[in-house]
Each structure stands twice: as C-alpha cells, then as structure tokens.
Amino acid sequence: MNPNDSDASRFRSATADRRGERDLDDLLIHVARGDQAAFEALYDRMAGPVYGVIRRVLRDPSQSEEVAQEVLLEVWRTAARFDPAMGGAATWVTTIAHRRAIDRIRSTTAAAEREHKSADVSPPHDEVAEAVEASLDRERVRRCLESLTEIQRESITLAYYGGHSYRQVAELLQVGLGAIKTRIRDGLIRLRDCLGVS
Amino acid sequence: MRFFRQDLHTLAGAYALDALEPGGELTRFNRHLSRCQSCASEVRGFREVATAMAFAATTEPPAEMRDQVLAAVARTRQLPPEIRTHVRPRRTWGAAPWIPWLSGAIATAGIVLAVLFGFAQAHTQQQLNQARAQNQALAAMQARIELELDAARAHDQALAAILSSPHAVYLSQRTTAGGVTGVVLDAATRQMIVTTAGLPALPAGKVYQMWLIGQVKIVSAGLLPPVKSGQTTPVIASGIVPGDKLGLTVEPAPGTAQPTTKPIVDLPLPV
Numbered sequence: 001m002n003p004n005d006s007d008a009s010r011f012r013s014a015t016a017d018r019r020g021e022r023d024l025d026d027l028l029i030h031v032a033r034g035d036q037a038a039f040e041a042l043y044d045r046m047a048g049p050v051y052g053v054i055r056r057v058l059r060d061p062s063q064s065e066e067v068a069q070e071v072l073l074e075v076w077r078t079a080a081r082f083d084p085a086m087g088g089a090a091t092w093v094t095t096i097a098h099r100r101a102i103d104r105i106r107s108t109t110a111a112a113e114r115e116h117k118s119a120d121v122s123p124p125h126d127e128v129a130e131a132v133e134a135s136l137d138r139e140r141v142r143r144c145l146e147s148l149t150e151i152q153r154e155s156i157t158l159a160y161y162g163g164h165s166y167r168q169v170a171e172l173l174q175v176g177l178g179a180i181k182t183r184i185r186d187g188l189i190r191l192r193d194c195l196g197v198s
Numbered sequence: 199m200r201f202f203r204q205d206l207h208t209l210a211g212a213y214a215l216d217a218l219e220p221g222g223e224l225t226r227f228n229r230h231l232s233r234c235q236s237c238a239s240e241v242r243g244f245r246e247v248a249t250a251m252a253f254a255a256t257t258e259p260p261a262e263m264r265d266q267v268l269a270a271v272a273r274t275r276q277l278p279p280e281i282r283t284h285v286r287p288r289r290t291w292g293a294a295p296w297i298p299w300l301s302g303a304i305a306t307a308g309i310v311l312a313v314l315f316g317f318a319q320a321h322t323q324q325q326l327n328q329a330r331a332q333n334q335a336l337a338a339m340q341a342r343i344e345l346e347l348d349a350a351r352a353h354d355q356a357l358a359a360i361l362s363s364p365h366a367v368y369l370s371q372r373t374t375a376g377g378v379t380g381v382v383l384d385a386a387t388r389q390m391i392v393t394t395a396g397l398p399a400l401p402a403g404k405v406y407q408m409w410l411i412g413q414v415k416i417v418s419a420g421l422l423p424p425v426k427s428g429q430t431t432p433v434i435a436s437g438i439v440p441g442d443k444l445g446l447t448v449e450p451a452p453g454t455a456q457p458t459t460k461p462i463v464d465l466p467l468p469v
Contacts, residue, residue: 032279039271043264052257065260069267076271080279085362091245094252095216102216141254159217160251166212167219178208185211188244197246 024089032079039076046090047072050097057101057163067104071097098160105163144194152187155180206230210237214244233368356434360384360391373397373446373462377428381444385469389436392422392444399425400448407453408435409445409461416445421453442467 024045030038050071055064075093082092145153151173158169170180209218209227218224231237360366363384370380377396384390392408400406408419419435435444446463 032276034276036268036271040268043267047259047264047267048256049252051259051263052255053252055257056255061260065263068259069263069270072267073270073274076276077274078277080277085358087242087245088249090253091242091249094249095245098248098252099216106220137250137253137256141250156215159212159215160248161255164217165219166215166217169217178205181208181212184215184217185208188211188214188247191247191250192243195247195250197243197250 025084028075028079028082028089028092029084031076032082042075042089042093043072046075046093049090049094053094053097053161054101056161057098058104063104064101067100068097071100074100102163140195144191147194148187148190149183151175152183152190155183156187156191159184207234207237210240211244214241214248235364235366353434356389357391357432360387360389360434363387367468369465369467371463371465375448375462379444379446379463379465381465381467383438383467383469387436388438388469389434390438390444390467391432391434392419393432394422394425394430396428397422397425397430403451404448405451405453406430407447407449407457408433409447409457410435410438410467411443411445411461411464412439413441416456418453418455419444422446438467438469440469442469 024042027038027042027045031042047068051064051068054067054071055061058064058067071093074096082089086092087095145157148156154173155166155169155175158164158172159166162169164172166180166184167177169184170177173180175183206227207230209223212218213224213227213231218227231241360382363386365386366382366384368380368382370378372378373394375398377394377398379397380393380395382391394406397406406422406425408422410417410419417437419437420433422430422433424430444463444465444467445457445461447457447459447461449458
C-alpha cells in the first residue's frame, strides 16, 4: 500500500463519512425527498464548514451568519438539483457557500464594509477547533499548502479564503495575469496530489 | 485560435476557486467547459481541493443558527428536480418540459371526470357503461402519456451516457441551408447525439432526415424532430461504422429509404 492510498482514504473519511454517520450523498438524496430529519443530520455535518468558509471570506460574523443561513436554506430548497455525477455532496454544499460569500462581497454595500487588507495566508489558529476531524483537515491542508511555492500558496489563499478574483490577486501580488492563472492552476494540481484527491 | 483555447484551459483553476469575474470570461469558460471533458474533470478535482480548504476552515456557527435554519426549512417549499441532461441548464435540451405538466393535468382531468362519472353511474346502467368506456379511454390515454414519460426518461439517460463517455467528442458543421449541426460522438459505443440550431423550419409534409453515408451504402439514421424556435431537440443515432459520414437531407414525410435530395450536411464521423 503506498502512502497516497492512505491519504486518499483519509480524505474520503474526512469529507464523506464524517462521524461515521450515513454517507453525505445519501443524506442529501433523502433531503431532496423532503426528509427534515436527514436535513438536520446534514446540518450538523455541514454547518461548520459552510459557516467557516463564509466567515473566512466575509470576516464579519453577523453577515457571515446571514449568508450561511441563506446557503443552508438553499441546500434544502435545491437538494433535488444535486447531481452526484458532478461531484460529492460536500463539494456541492461548500461550492454554494463559497459562491454566495463571493456574491456578497461583490455586492457594493458589503464591499464598503469589508476590510481591505489581504487575507491571512495560514489557516486560522485563533479559533477553537470543535471537532477532531476539523483539526485533522486543517492540519492536512496546512501541510499541503506549505508544500507549494510561495506565490502558488498566496494566490490560492487570496482567491479562495480572501474571495479575490484572479485579476485582483494579480494586482495584489504584482504579478501578470497569465502568470497568476498558471500559478493558481499549478498550485491546485499540487494540492490535489498532496491531498490525495482522485 | 490554439493559443486562445490553451489560454481558456488555464482558467480552470481560477474558475474552480470562483475567482473569475462575472462577464465575458466566465461565460466563455462555461461554454468551453460544456465541450471539454478534460477541463470538466480537472475542475471537479480542483473543487474537491476547495472542499478540503472549506473543511479546514470549519468554524462552529452561532448556536441559535441551527433552530433558525430548521424553522425556515420547515416552512420552505423545495424546488422540483430538473430533468437531467448533463448539459448547462439554460439550454432547452432533453425531455419536453410539458410532458410532466401534461401528465399532471391529465391526472387532474381524470379525477374530475371520475367524479362526474360517479354521478352518472347512480343514474342508469347505460350511462354507467358509457362512463366505463370513457374511463377506459382515459386510462389508455394516461398509460400512453406514462409510456411517453418513460421514453423521455430513457432518452435522457441515453443522452447522459453519451455525454459522460470519456470518448465523447464534439463535432459541428454549418449546413448549406444555414444554421449549424452539432454532434457529440461516442466512438466507443458508435453512437452520437445530433442537434441543430438555425436550420430553416420546413413546410408541412417535409422532414429533415439523417443518413449514415458509408463507402458502400447509405442507411437512414432517423428523422430530426421539427424545428422549434430555431432548434431541434437532441436525437440519438447509432450503428456508425468506420468511414461513415453524417448526412442530412430534406425529404417528404415520413422519410425515405434512400436520400432523394442533395445533403445539406456532410460530416465525417471518426469512429
């Protein structure tokens, strides 16, 4: 067994089978049929990552809470549109969360309220890790981010956690547009391999 | 052109991180994505990386949020599923959207008629018999609609199978009558999806017929559905053999055994 296999299974265990409960995809399929108990179980597993990623992008706790609520309600409303062929339930939900956070910063009012400093490059250490799994994810992502070149790491964290467009990232890092596109893509390829994503 | 495509491809990373600004670039990449199998799978992988980053940012939300969300869920209606085609939702590909609606309407009509028939039955035996006959007709109609629905679902699944095949390639050609024919060809199963945009609508009694034009023989590959708002819904043609070209001709309804007019499309099919 090569080390990548164990990494890959760790990734799956961290994102798909968290706390040994029913598979997230399966939960979401039940949610699509109007099963509120399934939604509660889904909430308990996804509210942390949803709120967390929105909070990283927006920073403001009350705005983040508002957007997180909208996202979780959107998950309930549109669960029937989830297509497992396009990726797992965890990815579907976190993609909605990140997009809604971005939508919020692109709306002008939020932009005015938002701090205009660059995002932290390292994942936060000041927040208490609630679940052991979360700190495991945090540790693995941190380790993998560290394996990138500085410009790859900065462009990916500024884009994802900072909610900046790649044009803004190019501006912030004083690097050409073409170079930033390539750095982001190369960095993601390395992260993908490091995290053992297929 | 080649440079341009290459350039689009490198946007996969920024796209997966939602770092493309709304506008031309995002629209172009979305369009590219619907045609580029390798880009789509790359984006899927990158999105999983993003998911791991989201999990790494896990933060306990305020405690009151749970009750608020669950209360909102209890009073919020869910959206119905989309008929899946694995194509961008804005396209009007796939099953005709009126079929489920129609089947619902017919079911409702059935209930109303059944109630009316209930009254009729109380009157005379003759009316009862009549009502039974009409009920049977109605049941037969409903069965037909259900068959149509099943066929539509099977068609969707067949489309999805071709579109998600790792061997699927996209081909297109302008027709000499105007408009474009688009083909998603799956060399592995020797099937293809044919769709058109901008073909002129035909007068009654005329149809567009597809052909597999081989070196030794020409075989019919079926008819295109009628042009609606400038498009034809996707159809599947199978049985392609190496050397075949896709031909399209205008023929008298309901199609002919061999083409009788000059093809307006002559598209090589690399299988």
